[in-house]
Amino acid sequence: MVPTAYYILLSAALFAIGVLGVLVRRNAMVVFMSVELMLNAANLALVTFARERLSVDGQVLVFFVITVAAAEVAVGLALLVAIFRTKRTADVDEVSTLRG
Amino acid sequence: MSFPILSTVLWLPALGALLLLLLPRGADELARRVSLGVAVVTFLISLGLLSGYMPTITSGATLAPELQFVEQIPWLPSWGVSYSIALDGISLWLVLLTTFLHPVVVLSTWDSVHKEVRNFQILLQLLTTAMIGVFVAQDLLLFYIFWEFTLIPMTFLIGIWGGANRIYAARKFFLYTFAGSVLMLLAIIGLYVLHRNAVVASEPGFVGSTEIGRIVSDLRAGRFTLDTTTERLLFGAFFLAFAIKVPLWPFHTWLPDAHVEAPTAGSVVLAGVLLKLGSYGMIRFCLNFFPAASLWAAPAIAALAVIGIVYGAIVAFAQTDMKKLVAYSSVSHMGFIVLGIFALNREGVTGALLQMINHGLSTGALFLVVGVLYERRHTRELAEYGGLWKIMPVYAALTLLIALSSAGLPGLNGFIGEFTIMQGAFLAPDLGWPFLGFAVLGVVLAAVYLLKMYRATFMGELAEVNQGLPDLSRRELTTLVILCVPIILIGLYPALLFGPMQVSVGEVIDGLSLIVAGR
Amino acid sequence: MQPIEIPPVNLTLLAPVLTVAAWAMVLLLVDVFAIPDGRKKVTGYLAIAGLAVAAVVALPLWNVTGTTFSGMLLLDRYSLTLTWVFLLVGALTIAMALDYLQRQGIEQGEFYPLIMFAVAGMILMAQASDLIVIFLAVELLSITLYILTGFAYPRLSSEEAAMKYLILGAFAAGFFIYGIALIYGATGTTSLAGINAYLAAQPFVPQAQIMLLAGVAMIVIAFGFKVALVPFHMWTPDVYEGSPTPVAAFMSVGTKAAALAALLRILDGALLPAQEFWLPVMGVLAALTMIIGNLGALAQNNVKRMLAYSSIGHAGYVLLGIIVGSERGVEAFLFYMIAYALTNLGAFAVVITLEQRGESAWRLEDFSGLFQRRPLLAIAMALFMFSLAGVPPTAGFMAKFYVFTAAYEGGLGWLALIGVLTSAVAAYFYLRIVLRMFMHEPTRELQPELNRGLSLDIAVAGTLILLIGLLPTPIVTLVERSLVAMGGG
């Protein structure tokens, strides 16, 4: 069997990549994708622990996470579309009038 | 429960403020009269305090109970906080000073306040309640609330009715003093918690108490002890707040700004009473709660006080603006008061208390005096005046009297206080000669700067522009004369004031001497 | 295949949240079908009514304590008190929005149900006793807020704010869920009681609990975002500035209170045995929050942003009550939240009165001479500012006194010290507004608009602040009673 730690490390790596994506990418779409990646990494961890403990709770949690992720993405994309209409850009750096 | 006379005195001005609130905004004259009425009634009732307090003094010089007119109503019972007010010999005269100056100040607004009169009166009344509250509160939290609340009306008085740079001055006043007192809040909390933790050991179920008397008695009885470091830290926090309020050198820089910009009435209250809150706090809290730390810090504080005496005097001398001059003279005089307090003996502390009253009367009167000229010419530059003695003889005479009282001429009030303070400092084992040398220099310099001011305004040739200045109006005359009466009275018969102080100050000093004995 | 047996559910314990959520759903329909455009205020009134009903419904629950939904939800006095706070916050927010939306031309009936949903989310956060419920409640609240933030359509800043909030919110959610995963991995449960039991079962050895600690850290980070603790605070000023002012007000008090309420349950309920780990972390966060929040406000000329920074600073103060982990601390937290909620709502309400259609009036200069135009408004604002600064005799002072006492008692004297020092710094910018209003001449013509809803808000807030400041006993008693039978772990 593959040790739990391998999975967790993998999930951590994915999480880190997701974080990195938020930090360096300017395309709002890609930023959203990176967030999704983070959530997925968490899901992987949850499932791993569920398997380790042989309790299904972890898997149920994943179910909720996915739902929430979907809801967030939906709102996010709606917002993006709304912004795009006036501002014609999906570059998050362009949306920076509020500052100081 | 008998008639709560102390609460009446305390809250009457606040009620007066409410009453004023009901008046229409434009009714200036009416507002002034109502305000004056409230002030006079407050003062008259407060005289009841005096007559109520005194008999026990005359019956047996040392047997008077320390606290009188005690009123105690639970306020936050689960914390042991109560609405607890009372008078003792330390606060008696300060309360009377406040109520005495109150009508005087209101009277002076006829001439010095011309816009938003009603609101001015409201703030004045609120301020009075807050200041009385500080003096009578026997509960730490209550004390702190009154203490901080004084800032608000005063800030507005300076900021709305002040001179050209009023907003800066108001801001500085508020922030400086506020910053000073936040640490005190922490110290109050610390004291409260430490006290509760200490007492709960012997008294299970004790919820804590912010009652000043309770904490002091526990400290004296040894039920509640503070280790040296803690005591010094707490002392420092309290002291800083008071030192800024006093203001002790080098925390004084807010004072000239505040005074110069404040309207006359504001300056009078500020100098007359507000500064006393600090020195009062030093006696009531620093000495009572932290005797050992007070002893420890006394030489250093006395040194600051003495520096303040001389420094304030020198800087006052160099001023060309009358109000600034008087403001810096306050720094000098308040230095005397702090010196007296930290002489840590009866002579010093009673002298300081008396000097608080004196300073309130004299410096308050000096600000009124400056205000008189300011209202006529709208300048306070010394160079603008000269020779006024000729056309304003009554004014000149009263000014001279007041200036001399401030300079400490024997026979007037200032001297008694200064002398007693210096005697106290001389008798204090930790102070003595070097301090006295400088303090006495302050006495000399007081004459120098006050006479400089007097000479520049009243002597010499009368300038063309000042030819037509009228002498004091009836109202101005009344205001100043009212102040001059106690100035002379105290100078000749200070025993009247000293009497009631003895027991209360004695208690404080006894607390200190316990420490000295243990040292 | 076995039939699924649905466990018994005690809906009584859920009554407030059910009322709010159900009312909101019904209101959505009513709004769409029964209320014509331009008269959407009716929806608002109905929403307020719903919140009031919920508050009444909650009344008989005062003496009820219990869990339901397999222990995922907990009703106790603590949550009930908070529930009332949230309901009040919601109602006051709606009251101030009624006219605002119309004036800004962004009136849409959905606004009010959304606020109600948010309130429901907050109540859930206070009642939740399982990490997953907390997570979902947070998301419920957050998604609602994303929408509400982006509500002021023609203003791009509103959408920008929503976007920033959403990106960072989702980012934080990632941390949150990862933290839950790690805790689940370490303890095998997500229930607060379960986690507590796990920790209580053995002596706490940090070396053996890295996974749990990492999870705690991640959750702390996520909550740090929600509560706007430094350094997770940076969204706050931008989002507050961009969002419609009532929403900013709502967020500044409601979200904060809800998130802190849940955080309190997690830290003081479930993770108390691990306090030695999270206390230094939270302590430093609290210190940084107090310092940076207040310093940030110092440089602001934009009052709305200033209030945002100030809300950051205040989060730091409240945090003291939470992390100290004592009863007094929890009381202090509740008291502070009540005082702060009233004060901040009032302050924002005043800001709203100055906002005209199409232009923001948030510059400090816009407050100049307010006293001459609207004396009462200025006095109320001054009261709010003094309360925020912690000057007696206002509720804000008593609240500060409460938390600092709690902190000092709990051995967090150094944080109390930072607290008092930063509140001295904070006095500067609060005072600035006061001075502006009373002592400066007006710089431009700006007629504040005061309607019924706002007046009500300001009057209620002002009166209560003063009352609590002078007679804190009822509230103190309330928060003290709130602790009786507080469960959660």
Add this chain to the structure above:
Amino acid sequence: MDLALFLIAGAVALIGAVAMLMARNAVHSALFLLLNFAAIAVLFLLLQSPFLFAIQLTVYAGAIMVLFLFVVMLLGAEQVEDTPDRIAWQRPLGLLLGLALLAVAVIAGLRTGTTPLPGGEAVATFGNPASLGALLFTRYMLPFQITGVILLIAVIGVVVLNQRGRQSAESGQATGD
């Protein structure tokens, strides 16, 4: 066998993630992310959660990613990063932080030790849809309901956020007339 599968799927997941990060074109990113999701789904399968495997593929790959692609295409926002980066200094810092996060994970992992998954075979029903469903409707009844509300709100949100665009357009026309 398991290990090999894990390594392959893991590698694919990582490659997908990194590629998503690197891709200049948002559409490519989406596709790489899809690859990553798929790989994770495989891992789910390895971890005996077939139901989640299915969900992952349908909801993520099928719904969310399509939504992404749709929006990207709709907005034509494939390449928005042609302009120079105004805060380029952030890139190395971000990388550093990412690495730091990873390092923390590795160190923490090493500390915890590499406990293998429990050797015992899971019961056959472990992770099957039925058991999940059962839990969902019993223990997780409340969260389940909440997710429902969340989705409802999301719907409202989408409507609110895009409906008034139309409204204002209309009103704009009205005022324009």
Add this chain to the structure above:
Amino acid sequence: MLTWLIWLIPLLPLVGFLLNVFFIRQERAAGLVASAMVVASFLVTLVATFILGALPEEERLIQSVAWDWITTGSLYVPFAIMLDPLTAVMTLLVTGVGALIHIYSIGYMHGDPRVVRYFAYLNLFVTMMLFLVMANNMLLLFLGWEGVGLCSFLLIGFWFERKVAAAAAVKAFVVNRIGDAAFILAMLAIFSNFGTLNFYDLEHQGQVVPGFLERIPEIAGLTFGPAWQPIAIATGISFLLLIGASGKSAQVPLFVWLPDAMAGPTPVSALIHAATMVTAGVYMMARTEPLFVASPTTQSWVVWIGALTAFIAGSAAIAQWDIKRVLAYSTVSQLGFMVAACGMGAYVAAIFHLLTHGVFKALLFLGSGSVIHGTHETQDMRKMGGLRTAMPTTFWTYVVGAAALAGVVPLAGFWSKDEILAHAVAYGYWPQLIILFLTSLLTAFYMGRQVALIFYGQQRDHHYHAHESSRVMTVPLVVLAVGAMLAGFLNLPTLFSGMPAAHLLTDWLHPVLHEEAGKFNLMVALLATAGAVGMGYLGWWAYTSNAAKIKVGGKDPAYHYTGDLWDGMEQAWYVDVLYNTVVIAPFRGLGNFLARVFDPQGIDGLVVGVGRLFGWIAGGLRQLQSGYVRTYALVFTMGAVLILGFMLIFAR
């Protein structure tokens, strides 16, 4: 009876003061009331003195407490006055001379618009002076001490429109304050060491309040502590008192205010700055004599200061043109004599000289006032000359006064000065004796010069028409002239013991000062008389024969011989200049530096700087708030990494 009677003495003038301040608006009434009150006070004093004299010697101390003044802690000071022989002498002088000067003032101040105020001040002055001399404790003495200072300020600055007068008034008060500061310190020290400020034991409310003068022997006999301690205490206190006396009695180095004080009305100069106030220092030293006697160190200082003052002022008097400045420097010089006498232990001689000087110097001042009055406010002697025909009464009385001052037998000055010189010889104060002797020669010289300049030769300036003063002014002159002739017989030396009232003063003061009557020294007497007559004649001769050389605004003929030395004398050896450069200018500089630089920029700069610092940090934080959501995420992540990093450290 005496206990209440003596209260009348100071209270009568006080009543006059109050009446004048509050009720009287008329010149005539003011003068009459004021004079009447002082005269009444004088009469009461006489009565009291006679009653006192009737008592046995050891009971000649009447004390009367009005009320408790300061009572706090250990500090107890009654508001109480006393009458003893020394006080009686001083009181008689004050009220007697005071009454004459009041009467004189009616004429002198006639027509002045503020004359009511003038009399009020004068009455107040007498009150304060009486409190000074009658006080039974240091503190009340100090009240009078500063009170007379105040009146001096008011009267010097009476014509406050004149810048010179205003400056002189302030200068007088301030310089006096320096002395007063030392006085305060002395009082503090006295109280700290003796526990009381009363001079003598006082029975009050059944308790005995000790007097410190009677405890000095106890201190001197202290057995514990190092042997120098009691002496050190006495030295410290008496030295401080000496400084105090230097201020009030215009001794080196604090004498500079007195010549300037002549800016006031001339009767004021006579009363305050010659006869009474300035002698307060001498009185005080006599009163606290046991303290001084206990400290040889201080005593030697006292002698030297007195002698130096006498000489410096005497030499300065020679070179003055202003009629009053001559007299002012002369006063300083004579005060130096008194102080020196005190230092030598000849307290009775000092008091004696004080008395006689009070009389003849008042006479001289009033005479000069008469001259000034008669010459329409002319004070520059270069504008005078030949006035003896125009104002004969003034001339003759003036000559009497001048001769008395110069020490011509048998006028008052001779006897008192001679007693001092004889004492110096008897106790071997040789260097001081020589200085004092030289000074007495100078005295005779400048008086001769003055008489010559004023009354002889031709009137050098004709802008005025000289005339004799009115009766109300000349009568006091005559009375004082008689006094100047007779006062010396109050205290004849032992040689004349057979005569009536020989060494009357010494005997009278014996209960207080415990001195034996002075011996007559023929050698000294002869030398002094010869010197006085000789130098007086020389001065007269030099300035009558050179009268033609004296021009209005011109130099003195003697300048031709002495050169710059004359300038030095005219400037009183540049002491004022020294003060200006060493004290006043640096003080102003310091004040300006502190007020304009250090306070606003140093201290306040620090305060404001703290505020600025916060603002600066806040500005920096604002920069970080860049508006880029990615930056926010970056900071977020940083925080996260730090927390996780801490976790690793924590779980190590």
